[in-house]
Amino acid sequence: MDTSWFVVLSAFIFCIGAAGVLTRRSPLVILLCLELMLNAGNLALIAFSRMAGNQDGQVFALIVMVVAACEVVIGLGIIVAMYRRRLPIDVDAMSELRG
Amino acid sequence: MSPTAYGWLVLAFPLVGTLVVALGWKALPGRLPGWIASAAIGLSFVASLGMLVSLLDQPEEERQLVSSAYTYLETAGMSADLSILVDPLSVFMCLVVSGVSFLIHLYSISYMTSDRGYSRFFAYLNFFVFSMLLLVLAGNFVLLIVGWAFVGAASYLLISFWYRRTTATAAGIKAFVINVIGDVGLVIGAFLLFDGTGALDYVGVFEAAPDAFATNDPQIVAACLMILVGAFAKSAQLPLHTWLPDAMEGPTPVSALIHAATMVTAGVYLIARCHPLFELAPAAADVGAIIGTATLLFAATVAMAATDLKRVIAYSTISQIGYMVLGVSVAAYGAGLFHLMTHAFFKALLFMGAGSVIGAMGGIQSLDRMGGFRKAMPFTFVTFTVGALALAGFPFFSGFFSKDEILAYTLNRGGGYVVLGVVGYIAALMTAFYAGRMVFRVFFGPPVSEARELEQGLLHHGEHANPATGEAEDTDVGFPGAEHHVAEREWPMKAAMAALAVLAVIGGVLGIPGVTDTFERFLEPTFEDSRFHDTAPGDGAEWLGLAAGGVFALIGLAAAYHYLLRDPELRLVTRRRFGRLHTLFVNKWYFDEIFEAAVVRPVAATGRFGRTVVESTFVQGVIVGGTVGLVRAGTSFARSIQTGELRSYAALLLVGVSGLVLYFLIVAS
Numbered sequence: 001m002d003t004s005w006f007v008v009l010s011a012f013i014f015c016i017g018a019a020g021v022l023t024r025r026s027p028l029v030i031l032l033c034l035e036l037m038l039n040a041g042n043l044a045l046i047a048f049s050r051m052a053g054n055q056d057g058q059v060f061a062l063i064v065m066v067v068a069a070c071e072v073v074i075g076l077g078i079i080v081a082m083y084r085r086r087l088p089i090d091v092d093a094m095s096e097l098r099g
Numbered sequence: 100m101s102p103t104a105y106g107w108l109v110l111a112f113p114l115v116g117t118l119v120v121a122l123g124w125k126a127l128p129g130r131l132p133g134w135i136a137s138a139a140i141g142l143s144f145v146a147s148l149g150m151l152v153s154l155l156d157q158p159e160e161e162r163q164l165v166s167s168a169y170t171y172l173e174t175a176g177m178s179a180d181l182s183i184l185v186d187p188l189s190v191f192m193c194l195v196v197s198g199v200s201f202l203i204h205l206y207s208i209s210y211m212t213s214d215r216g217y218s219r220f221f222a223y224l225n226f227f228v229f230s231m232l233l234l235v236l237a238g239n240f241v242l243l244i245v246g247w248a249f250v251g252a253a254s255y256l257l258i259s260f261w262y263r264r265t266t267a268t269a270a271g272i273k274a275f276v277i278n279v280i281g282d283v284g285l286v287i288g289a290f291l292l293f294d295g296t297g298a299l300d301y302v303g304v305f306e307a308a309p310d311a312f313a314t315n316d317p318q319i320v321a322a323c324l325m326i327l328v329g330a331f332a333k334s335a336q337l338p339l340h341t342w343l344p345d346a347m348e349g350p351t352p353v354s355a356l357i358h359a360a361t362m363v364t365a366g367v368y369l370i371a372r373c374h375p376l377f378e379l380a381p382a383a384a385d386v387g388a389i390i391g392t393a394t395l396l397f398a399a400t401v402a403m404a405a406t407d408l409k410r411v412i413a414y415s416t417i418s419q420i421g422y423m424v425l426g427v428s429v430a431a432y433g434a435g436l437f438h439l440m441t442h443a444f445f446k447a448l449l450f451m452g453a454g455s456v457i458g459a460m461g462g463i464q465s466l467d468r469m470g471g472f473r474k475a476m477p478f479t480f481v482t483f484t485v486g487a488l489a490l491a492g493f494p495f496f497s498g499f500f501s502k503d504e505i506l507a508y509t510l511n512r513g514g515g516y517v518v519l520g521v522v523g524y525i526a527a528l529m530t531a532f533y534a535g536r537m538v539f540r541v542f543f544g545p546p547v548s549e550a551r552e553l554e555q556g557l558l559h560h561g562e563h564a565n566p567a568t569g570e571a572e573d574t575d576v577g578f579p580g581a582e583h584h585v586a587e588r589e590w591p592m593k594a595a596m597a598a599l600a601v602l603a604v605i606g607g608v609l610g611i612p613g614v615t616d617t618f619e620r621f622l623e624p625t626f627e628d629s630r631f632h633d634t635a636p637g638d639g640a641e642w643l644g645l646a647a648g649g650v651f652a653l654i655g656l657a658a659a660y661h662y663l664l665r666d667p668e669l670r671l672v673t674r675r676r677f678g679r680l681h682t683l684f685v686n687k688w689y690f691d692e693i694f695e696a697a698v699v700r701p702v703a704a705t706g707r708f709g710r711t712v713v714e715s716t717f718v719q720g721v722i723v724g725g726t727v728g729l730v731r732a733g734t735s736f737a738r739s740i741q742t743g744e745l746r747s748y749a750a751l752l753l754v755g756v757s758g759l760v761l762y763f764l765i766v767a768s
Binding site: 018021023025030092094095096097 | 750
């Protein structure tokens with residue numbers, strides 16, 4: 001099967017994820033969309049790995065999964081903390097780091 | 100001990116004295132700092148005597164000893180050591196400097212008693228003596244320049260000693276700036292010599308110079324002229340003399356020590372020390388002789404008209420140093436240095452007497468206010484008169500032998516030098532006149548109220564006012580308190596003045612032509628290579644010169660007596676007839692005004708231009724303002740991006756990454 005199909009699909013999913021990150025205000029959904037973007041990257045990596053005929057891309061994909069897991073842990077932790085403090089669950093409301 | 104070991108001791112005592120007084124000022128009570136400082140200088144004088152005795156033990160051709168403590172600097176073809184040169188000339192200078200300094204220290208112990216800055220004064224004074232001894236003992240030009248600059252710094256510190264007095268600080272700055280002009284000249288001169296001879300130590304330079312330079316070679320002439328600039332700035336010769344009269348703002352012992360007896364004669368010492376070079380560059384030596392003559396005449400005219408007692412003596416100092424410069428420039432080295440010594444005695448004595456009188460006047464220095472102190476201050480009267488007679492060249496006082504010997508040498512050189520000699524004699528007449536004028540105006544005539552108070556055992560206590568401007572003084576940080584010190588009441592002052600008075604009378608014994616000649620024979624090893632031995636006058640010619648000088652001195656003194664005491668009407672008549680000339684003399688030939696217009700104003704205008712145009716428009720406006728504007732614009736853009744909104748960050752990130760990817764795709768394709 002031609003690699004370009006995988007790449008196009010990967011780009012498509014990445015764009016969906018990016019659009020979600022840019023448009024949604026709920027941190028939970030943004031995290032989900034980030035997952036989508038990461039996995040789009042994974043898909044492209046594995047596709048290229050198959051195309052090249054070696055395992056380097058797969059190793060990278062595994063690492064990306066580990067990073068994604070860590071990120072979710074921290075992200076969810078932050079969201080739980082916000083919830084406990086009864087802060088608004090809205091990324092636009094949290095803009096204290098402006099210059 | 101060898102002469103050089105004594106030489107190091109001569110330097111060590113004042114240095115130790117400086118450190119002890121400067122660091123221990125809090126722990127030393129009362130007059131102790133003064134005694135410590137005086138003891139240090141006294142020991143230094145004893146060491147100088149030791150140096151003299153041990154040098155005389157050496158055979159005559161070996162009386163030039165160099166000793167090096169360590170090497171400052173050694174590179175290819177050049178070395179500068181911390182070395183001293185002990186020869187008759189430096190031994191003589193050490194004796195004069197440490198001897199006169201010791202007496203002036205003694206005088207200061209009393210004179211400065213009520214000053215708040217007592218310890219500071221003695222620390223400065225000891226530092227000055229150390230620097231001066233370093234200057235005269237230095238074995239190479241590098242160390243000479245070090246001593247030269249130290250002396251200038253010490254002079255600055257002491258002129259500005261009463262630093263709450265604006266006129267004193269201004270005078271200190273003026274002295275320092277003019278001295279730095281001389282320092283620069285000396286450095287350039289040393290560089291030219293090093294360039295030609297490849298040596299920096301005296302012995303090396305003087306040995307190599309005759310091979311390196313032909314007579315009147317432009318480079319040696321330039322080097323000697325630069326050395327003369329240094330000598331003229333330090334010795335207050337035309338046109339760099341204006342700092343010395345202003346330096347009288349310092350305490351009177353400072354005027355006696357630095358601005359009469361020692362520091363200002365450094366230029367004379369320098370010319371005598373560099374005599375092998377000046378004999379290779381007769382053109383430069385002639386410049387020295389002409390300027391010396393011009394200075395001695397100019398300063399004598401001003402001294403006749405000035406009314407501030409200390410400034411009269413200051414101009415007299417300038418005039419007498421003119422004689423010395425003339426002497427050493429016409430190869431009358433022995434006579435010039437002899438005059439240096441006798442001048443140190445009688446001029447220090449005159450300043451001490453002036454200090455005593457000023458004490459009795461409660462700080463007033465104007466001759467117009469003084470008069471009739473003869474009965475109130477008999478001791479000061481006698482010693483001051485002795486000093487004035489020596490200054491005038493009254494027969495058989497010390498100044499008679501030294502000054503007139505210089506003029507006899509000058510006349511004997513023949514040619515154009517005769518003119519210089521004649522001018523010297525005319526100025527000698529003026530010298531006698533103003534010396535007499537000082538004595539008659541201070542001690543004769545009807546007693547002023549201060550003199551009457553003193554006769555009854557009281558001291559005048561005026562308000563403390565600056566004698567130059569009349570403004571009230573700030574006495575918090577060091578200024579003579581309510582008590583004044585007159586020689587009549589303080590034995591250290593009396594002792595110092597008595598010693599100097601004796602020396603001023605008998606100092607001439609060392610150089611009576613044809614009778615003693617001790618002085619010239621002692622200096623002979625230093626100057627034996629001089630080419631001008633045959634121009635020295637014989638004993639007969641010298642006596643003729645002395646006789647002429649003695650006659651002029653008597654005429655001058657008689658004229659002063661007649662003019663000031665016998666016939667006061669004459670004073671008014673002459674002042675009416677020569678009003679313009681008198682104004683010129685009183686205003687010191689307008690030198691200060693000329694400098695003000697020619698140097699100070701243009702420099703100040705340049706400074707103002709720099710401040711208003713260059714600094715505020717260009718530097719502040721364009722460079723600083725432009726940079727600030729640029730940074731501010733950049734940061735305001737960066738701040739506008741930092742919204743704190745997560746989604747806009749993400750969008751920027753995405754746009755940036757997409758842009759980069761697109762760029763690389765386009766580049767790659």
